[in-house]
Structures are given as structure tokens and as C-alpha cells.
Amino acid sequence: MLSIIIFSAVAAIALASGVAVFRVDSMARATYALAISFVAVGVMLLMFDLDYIGVITILMMVMEMAIMAIYMIMFMGMNPALMPMSMVHNKRWSAILAVGAFLLLAGCALLIPWPERTGSPAVDLTVSLGEAIMGSKMLVMLTVSPILFATIVAALVLANPRGRYDRWGDALRRSTPDDPQQGGLSR
């Protein structure tokens, strides 16, 4: 009973801060609200004895929100990031779709006769995860690793200030750039 009460309280915090992300007046406050929502979900994972995944979720998301704050300062300037804003489109249909999706998902969750639990969790879940990654599920991690590396390369290519896309724009068929100093060096 106590676990249900604690879980419900943490879930209420996660949902309320999730809603606050799109209700508060500034992007700075939205970032803090999202960080609170992620920490609340991380706490919920910890309640399922998922120590490793819960902790990395909290650490990763707090760091991500810090990076997001830097991006807000970069793109919008510090003052606009703290000032009221309302930059939305298609608000009504978005709300209708979101409520409809919630009713559908919640209805499925409540009405489907879920099967009984099969098996029991390992004594040490972190050890069992490590053994799975280094054993039977190694192919999953071998697939994820090059994807993450490709992501790093793609992000650098896109964000590079003197790269192909910055010099040529969308004229990708252009043979050579009109660039007096070759090699993408600063002018």
C-alpha cells in the first residue's frame, strides 16, 4: 500500500511537471520542469529495483537539460529564454490528438486482460544486465555502438560551421564551392 502511495505521488510529480513544460512562460522554466519529470521517472525506475538504469536515466537527463539550457542561451539569448513566450501552432488539433491517444492507450491498459507474470527477477539485476549484454544480447550492443558512432559523425557534419551545408546551402549538386580559401578554413 505504501509503495502505491509513493508511486502515485512520484507519478503525479512526473505528469504535472511534464504538463508544465508546455504551460510555463519561459524556456528556462520548461527545461527545469522537464528535468523534474525525468528525475521522477528515474525514481520510479528505482522503485522497480532497476538501480543501474534508474541512475543513468537521472544522470543522463540532468546533463541533457543542462545542455538544453546552453542551447537556449545560444539560440535565443538569455533574456528571451527567461521572458514569457508562446510559440505554438495547431494547438487545438494537437490537444485533440493527444487526448484521443491517451484515451486509447489508457483504455487498452485498463481493459486488456494481461497475462500472469512468468519467472521472477534476478537477485542482482545489474549483474544480470551485464551478463546479458556481454553474453546472449551482445549483438544488440554491437548494433547500438556503430549507430551511436554514426550519430556523432552526422552531428558534427551537420553542425560544422565551415562544412558542406554551410558553404553550399542546399545546392548539393554544385561541383566546387566558390571558396577562396580551401579546406573549410576560416576566411
Place this chain on the structure above:
Amino acid sequence: MTLQLVLVVAAGLFCVGLYGALSQQVVVMVMMGLELMLNGVILAVTAFWWFLAPNADGQVLLLVVIAAMTVEMTMGFAIATLLHRSRGSDMTDTATDLSQ
């Protein structure tokens, strides 16, 4: 805790994120919506893992979802940087020609 309770909370998080991803104009805010959606997915996968089949496979799936969040964040920030550099704005409405 019951499976149904956790799934309803996960559905709530997912749909709040869906609203944000559909309605926001700033790329970073759209990313926040996508992150909330994946947050709900993480919670739902955890619930299915714990209440239906608590073996190591579910934990590996959680790691994959977290990796997907990382990829989404990285590419989102890179595209936002590119958009801001080339168009002077990181609004989604300035990038509608990407659909052509």
C-alpha cells in the same frame, strides 16, 4: 503498484509529449516533447518487464530506448544548430521546405 496504474501514467507522459511535439514551433521545444514521449515509453517497457516477464531481455530493451533518446537529442541539437545558422531561426515553420 499494478501494471495498469503504471501503464496509465506512461500513457499520460506519452500523450503530454505528443501534444508538445505536435504543437510547438521551436525545434528545442519539439525535442522536449519527443523526450517526454520516450520517457513514457521507458516507463511502459519497465512495467511490462516487471509485471509480465522480469528477465534480462527487458533491461536490454530499456538500454536501447535510452540509446534512442541519445541519438534523438544529438541529431536534434545538430539540426537546430544547422537551421539557426542557415536561416537565423530554429523554428519548425522555417523548415517546411524539407518536406518537398
